[in-house]
Amino acid sequence: MFDFCTDPDLLEGSRWLACYLTTPKHMMFYQSFGVVIALLLVTAPIALFVGFLGALATRSHVAPLRWLGLGYSSIVRGVPDIAFFLFVPLALDQLLEWLRHEVKCPDWDEPIRQGNDFVVCAAAKLPLGSAPQIWHELYGITLAIVAFAFVFGAFASHVLSGAMNAVPRAQLETAEAYGMTRGQVTRRILVPQMWAYALPGLSNLWMILIKATPLLFLLGVEDIVYWARELGGSKTSAYSYPHPDWRLWYFTALLVFYLLMTKLSELAFARLERRFARGQATASGMRQARGGKGGPGAGGSKGATA
């Protein structure tokens, strides 16, 4: 990184530290923070979408669809998350490979399951054995995203269907009186109004999702926990920058990162809550209406005294 870093053995003090903290290996550590944030930003909307479909399904008039929605949210919510984090990627991977195997290798005569091994032909491997490493990593991350979306979708589904039930019945009746169809009532009245009720539950979920990201490590993704452990472990003179066990410092950095993430999210959700409460017949909405433009601190006592 810096031009004085050419010979690490001769460095001292702050220069040593500056060089140490900018090694390509540390750059990978810093990048992994980006990976975690990107994963959150991709997973959250997908989970929300899955939850939304789940919530709509539980309200459906078609019985099998309703059962599917109810079954999904109660089964996934009732089983430890970690079981699904380990199960979903494995099952999905084997399902995809099995499907590809059926298509690509019709004349394969050995059994797919040999003892503990799951064996498919080489052309059906996902990704292909000859694919560059980056595809293997992306594939792993994608499976992780699907697992997260599957689990958090079930929780979101429950939150959203609760919120849909909380929208005052009178509002929906008024819309029906205007001659709107069931779909129109859902689109124009139900969905826009439910957010005020769903937000506290969703913000809770988001916090839990942030805290669940270290599970990526379990799925073999090289996330911040992996790098913190790898970089923090004691290093002998086989490395250019030998040092004793520094895991405490690296994990402290993770602590600060996670606290920062949750604090920022709290602030963002407080703003969103204020926004969605506007014009609603809820305590927070009424307070905003009385206070004119809407005082600070939705749900707090400041607005009332303003």
Add this chain to the structure above:
Amino acid sequence: MQKFILSTAVLALTAGAGLADTVRMGTEGQYPPYNFIDDNGEVAGFEREVGDKLCELAELDCEWVTNEWDSIIPNLVAGNYDTIIAGMSITEEREEVIDFTQDYYPPTGSIYLAMDDGVDLEGGVVAAQTATIQAGYVAETGATLLEFATPDETIAAVMNGEADAVFADKDFLLPYADEGELMVVGEEIPLGSGIGMGLRESDTELKEKFNAAIDEMKADGSLNTLLDKYFGEGTGTY
């Protein structure tokens, strides 16, 4: 979600098209000086150099990947990579599941490292890495075995007093003894029958290629040179 699965499938189908056959070399990356991730974030160490040389001799296009030690054999069998080159001793139990090339590292000794030389190696608490020949040995000595997923954690366990001693390959432990705080205790114990490359049992062709390449390296003395470079003069006895 369905769209997602579909795009993944498309992504995976198009990936790797038009590439020559690459051999994926699986290693642990946590076991200096055999294999470790250096400060450039690359796999380095003795096995990196040997592996690259073998690939060159066998005219193979090789790519390095790391995998946790715990699942290194299952993932080889599942086809996530094609070889294990991770300081893995050739043992009968492992031979039942995978195949090994001939050894590229002669049978080696294992030692104990502790904070002071008065520790009870037969009745105390001894740390070792999970699923290693050393863990198997400790379990038979009567000492309480404390297993860890990574080699680094076994050292940390002794440093913070959780274990009385750590038991592992001599060449891995000696650099830690040189740094000060820890010292070698007890005698050196010969374990295993050399280190070889692990391969799937069905991959006989690849095994032949690597065996031939190892023969070549042994014959021209380049393997001995590398052994001496990483593990001190006199290690290379081929």
